[in-house]
Amino acid sequence: MEIPHFGIPPELAGRMSMAEQHEYLRTRLSRRRTLVTAGAVASGLLTGCSGSSSGSRSGQAGATATGSPSPSTSQAPGSLVTPFGRHLAFGADPRTQMRISWQVPLAVRKPYVRVGLRPDDLGRKVEAELRDLHTPELKGIRAAVDQYYLHAALDGLRPGTTYYYGVGHEGFDPASPRHRSTVTSFRTAPASPPGRFVFTAFGDQGVGDEAALNDRTLLRRKPAFHLHAGDICYADPTGKGKESDVFDASQWDRFLKQTEPVARAVPWMVTTGNHDMEAWYSPDGYGGQLARFSLPDSGFDARTAPGVYAFTYGNVGVVALDANDVSYEIPANLGYTEGRQTKWLDGKLGELRSSKDVDFIVVFFHHCAYSTSTHASDGGVRAEWLPLFARHEVDLVINGHNHVYERTDAIRNGEVGRPVPVGGTTDPRRDGIVYVTAGGGGKELYGFPDGVKESYEGNAADHEPVSTFRWTKSRDTKAESAQWSRVRYRGFSFLSVEAESGARPRLKVSALASSGERIDHFEVRRGA
Secondary structure, three states, X not given: OXXXXXXXXXXXXXXXXXXXXXXXXXXXXXXXXXXXXXXXXXXXXXXXXXXXXXXOXXXXXXXXXXXXXXXXXXXXXXXXXOOEEEEEEEOOOOOOOEEXXXXXXXXXXXXXXXXXXXXXXXXXXXXXXXXXXXXXXXXXXXXXXXXXXXXXXXXXXXXXXXXEEEEEEOOEOOOOOOOHHHOEEEEOOOOOOOOEEEEEEEOOOOOOHHHHHHHHHHHOOOOOEEEEOOOOOOOOOOOOOOOOOOOOOHHHHHHHHHHHHHHOOOOEEEOOOHHHOOOOOXXXXXXXXXXXXXXXXXXXXXXXXXXXXXXXXXXXXXXXXXXXXXXXXXXXXXXXXXXXXXXXXXXXXXXXXXXXXXXXXXXXXXXXXXXXXXXXXXXXXXXXXXXXXXXXXXXXXEEOOOOOEEEEOEEEOOEEEEOOOOOOEEOHHHHOEEEEXXXXXXXXXXXXXXXXXXXXXXXXXXXXOEEEEEEOOOOOEEEEEEOOEEEEEOOOEEEEEEEEOOOOOEXXXXXXXXXXXXXXXXXXXXXX
């Protein structure tokens, strides 16, 4: 790709980390209007809504060095501005905290959320925080884009309760008869583990008909929350962490509109993939992510690693990780937390495993620990995190990155600890861990190595080893024979997990095609 004069020359990009690319772009474009700076990130102006529901910082992130009007002073009539792209996320405690985020096409005054226990009684009003982004013009590639994201932190909620809410601003009141149709609802996590609940997961969604179909199909599962394992919208089409300045920020507008029918009611819990690094906004490429999403504050540094957090829902502890930090394949952010994420992970897994209320631990991140498809397996993920998964007896690992569905047998010490055919049962304490690649979220599909057959429910092939590879620290590939590849499906799909508590807790894991047809299922039982 020929990079325009505002971009990074290819001969430089190939040798640059994300932080070096950020500095290069900032230096070259320092005379252009800048709304989100590295200083804003460092000082916390773009952090998640982790405190009181009051204390909005509206307009602060919009300060400019050139004297251009910030969004707080450059306004459009509020009655002409319609919010869109609503998306929910849990706070640190899903029983009592919810984060509501949305977008407006133009700057507005006094943004807020109305919330209540009935759709006709939204008596509580919570001020919202503005996080705005300016993406500069790249001649011949894109026009300049200004985006305005709003976030409200709801704390002190009742567990197991349905709340109704509407988002608004001066001139647009969701409680008015004119806008009451925009009111929707969410439900907080129960105070104690429910008998059963469902959550869904996939990675690599993007924008398009197949992505939207997956959303509609998973919504019919009535999930308590959804896990998005990175590569969210593909505003950056390269995904190498090298030419991240050449991306289409308006793709995020299209994505949030597409996702809104689900994410306005189902907490949409994201983590970061390689296509989510955007060098312009911050040294690590995550400034855009920080502006667009509010995620739980779980004791890690949410200002610099927005895809690293944990929460507990019912009897399931969920841990989100940023695999860009350990990836050998795509090393633009390799080691950016200087080992702090891995140390945090060790402590968090130990905390969850020792909790009497947690039966199962589910970990999700982007790059694959075990897969035979295009990107294969990442040796960095294996080296840094798999020993911790084994030590703390993680029950299920969910990845994206490869645009297929693939599922392993139970893996223990790098080998098959127990075969888990379709319909099988496994106990992580005895057998090891099942790894699922759920990368069929909607982006163009990959395949499997030449001659390797798909094998899934209703279309099972003879089980044979698959010739594949893993990425090494030197960025070379090392061949390996995958005895562990059990289920393979080349189609758009997602994961649906039903968690049951009680005397015999279990995870009933199913993979569904975007049509709703089941292509795989198995059970995880502790003490099975």
